[in-house]
Amino acid sequence: MSYIMVDIESDGPIPGDYSMISFGAVLVDEKLDKTFYGKLKPISEKWDPNALAVSGHTREATLQFDEPENVMNEFNKWIKSNSKGRPIFISDNNGFDWMFICWYFHHFINENPFGFTSRRLADLYCGIEKDTFAKWKHLRKTAHTHNPVDDAMGNAEVLLMMKNEMGLKISLQ
Template sequence: MSYIMVDIESDGPIPGDYSMICFGAVLVEPDLATTYYGRLKPISEKWIPEALAVSGFTREEVCAFPGPAHTMSEFAVWLKEHSQGQPMFISDNNGFDWQFINWYFHHFTGSNPFGFSSSNLGSLYKGLVKDTFQNFKHLRRTRHTHHPVEDARGNAEALLTMKQEMGLKIRL
């Protein structure tokens, strides 16, 4: 099993009614060099300007992105090529990121290579330090910019720090 750190940007709060604009994935391994960046054309006429602004793109720019079926199929191939066994989805906010990735995979490719499970990095850290009021974000080295590959890399750095310096037992 390989851990894949994922981060998504969208133009609204839920998939289907709104669109995933782009996402990044990082294979969690010591050098964090294996990444995927996907951009997706909107699937809905609905969008929230403030939500889209977080991604740094305009509506005109995202309307020129590749179709979601293409991007999700390409991501599925990337996962197969770079994961040993079934990949494990992990993210900073899996309640948000997972819903989009899962919905898009099922809707545009018919299945989700991650299966039916995901992990939350923040919850993992809280358990590791035994304090639900703690936050892992100080463990990132890469600045959080809302570019999904950079944000996924920063979160993967935090996970590696938990393993290497805090004693987290995890097979990477």
């Protein structure tokens, strides 16, 4: 199994009505040198300027991004060529990130290489600490910039720290 840390940026709260405009992924291994970055053209006329502002992109810029079907096909190929066994989706906020990635995979290419499950980084950390209120974001090495590759990288670094320094039993291939 391979863990793939994912972070997305969107122009609104839900897929379909709003658009995922970019996402980043990092294969979680000791090197953290395999990444994916996708920028997707909006699929809807609806967008929330405040949500979009978080990404640092303008609406005009996003309209020049790549076709979502092409990006999702490329991401699917990247997952299949970089993971061993079943890929495991993991993110900081999988309730949000997962719903966009899952929806886009099924909507545009009729399959999701991650299957139907995902993991949440914060829950793993809270379990290690035996504290559902435990804070972990200070453990990131890469700054949280809202560039989704940077954000996924910082989260992947925390997962590696949990494995290497905190005793999390996890197989990273």
